[in-house]
Amino acid sequence: MLTNKKTCVVATHFNHTPHELTDLAFLPIERITDTIETNKKLLSREIYWTAQLRTIFPYGLNKRNELNSKKRINFAS
Numbered sequence: 001m002l003t004n005k006k007t008c009v010v011a012t013h014f015n016h017t018p019h020e021l022t023d024l025a026f027l028p029i030e031r032i033t034d035t036i037e038t039n040k041k042l043l044s045r046e047i048y049w050t051a052q053l054r055t056i057f058p059y060g061l062n063k064r065n066e067l068n069s070k071k072r073i074n075f076a077s
Helices: 009-015 038-053
Strands: none
């Protein structure tokens, strides 16, 4: 948002006026405490919450499931 990029739907949405950075909020919905196979657990919970919260278009701002994206952060290291 700060760089006015338009490569992601969330950024595109919030870069339109009258949005400001203060309009964006993050709300944790689950805490993962098990450190064994963290990435596997995170992927499984992301799938679960994406379905539960219906965040994929046309219901949400996600265009597609990003589970296999090369840009995903690896928390195993």
